[in-house]
Amino acid sequence: MTAGRRPDRSESFGEALLGKILDSAHELPPHLIGPLVADVVDQLGGRRPQVLLQDYGQLVLVPLPGEGLTGGEPQVIDDSEAGRCFLDAVPVEVPQEDGVRVHLPLLDGGDQVGVMAVTLDGVDDDDRRLLLRISGLVADLLVTKHGYSDLFFDVRRDEGMSVAAEIQWSLLPPLAMIMPRVAVAGILEPAYDVGGDSFDYALNGDVLHVVMIDAMGHGLDAATMATVAIGAYRHARRSGVGLSEIYAFMDRAVAEQFGPEQFVTAQMLQLDTTTGRVQWVNAGHPPPILVRDHRVAQRLVAPTTLPVGLGGSEPRVSELGLVPGDRVLCFTDGVVEEHKRGGEEFGEDQLIDCVNHLERTGRGIRAVTRSLSHTLKRARGGQTSDDATLLMVEWRG
Secondary structure (H helix, E strand, O other): OOOOOOOOOOOOHHHHHHHHHHHHHOOOOHHHHHHHHHHHHHHOOOEEEEEEEEOOOOOEEEEOOOOOOOOOOOEEHHHOHHHHHHHHOOOEEEEEOOEEEEEEEEEEOOEEEEEEEEEEOOOOHHHHHHHHHHHHHHHHHHHHHHOOOOHHHHHHOOOOOOHHHHHHHHHOOOOEEEOOOEEEEEEEEOOOOOOOEEEEEEEEOOEEEEEEEEEOOOHHHHHHHHHHHHHHHHHHHHOOOOHHHHHHHHHHHHHHHHOOOOOEEEEEEEEEOOOOEEEEEEEOOOOOEEEEOOEEEEEOOOOEEOOEOOOOOOOOOEEEEOOOOOEEEEEOHHHHHOEOOOOOEOHHHHHHHHHHHHHOOOOOHHHHHHHHHHHHHHHOOOOOOOOEEEEEEEEOO
16 A cells, blocks of 8 residues: 555445444344344345244244345255255355345354345455345344343244243253354254253363253253253353363252252263363263264263262263364253153164265265254154254364
8 A cells, every 4th residue: 555545445335234233233123123134135236035933943044034034934954955955054056047045054153043045136255245245244143132032932933932942041051052163963853842851062272072961850840950951061161170070069069959869961062172082970870982983983881970950979081082073962861861752762773874974975964963853853763752962072173
């Protein structure tokens, strides 16, 4: 730049479009997100805008209502172009008689909020760049405004939800997190009636912290116990103590609140995302499974201690070195102990067969976890008499 000359700071067309979203975001009521999206799309020359949100069962994408937005029926994730965009987290363009229908993933930290769709006469690289940036801002808006309204909850709820499930969903972190070194994806079944299963994670610097729990019993009592267990885990984790101390803190919290006959099984992990070194403590939980080169390599059987709340001895911390691309699958006993029609237990062997089959598709961790949960449910004859939760961690290296 020539000395003394100031750079051109006038507003370009693209900046104006993005600025319309940013300038409105701070005080925008949740129900006006739809009209804002419709207005921005119209200025871009687009039409029939849609914002599609994933339902809690992760089966369909449901249109968000709003002035200027296109409605319609929910779109099946496994059988639609919007669903393909959702599963693979990439834009999908579909030629139509009146132009091109563009589907864009609504991503926030790797979690998939849903899909934004718009029709344009034609699409060039400038359109693609602007649409991706617009969809990124819309995703952030949806996540930010979610806590201020029941609108998005009502859109995503496909059926009645139990009080216990309401508690569990409010307790959960985002179902997926995709970062350069590490990825996490989880799913709960039955989505509308889950009771005692839950999980939590946090990426603090280079260390990923993960816990999966299964509180005994069902319904509201189990959800209450799970809430205490997760709260105790977060408190101990944020205090900066190790896995053994986290276990001890959770153990005391559950015992003091619920007495000596109530308990929570737990699996706690810490992954150094720079080295791939994973440590874990097993408190009466099914052992996790290691997936390497898209096949189950081994069950991570290790010494266990008593479930949280029963006053177990100091747990032994197990360790393993991962290689880039390794995935660790944690699950609750409801996944493998469900009895199929005829009385036979589903079992870990069939779980491993299902994992191997889906891993061969080479899809991302979020799509594999979702497909695995639905495949397992179908293999159990559609039965889910107990909570059946999956959580997968991938070290990307």
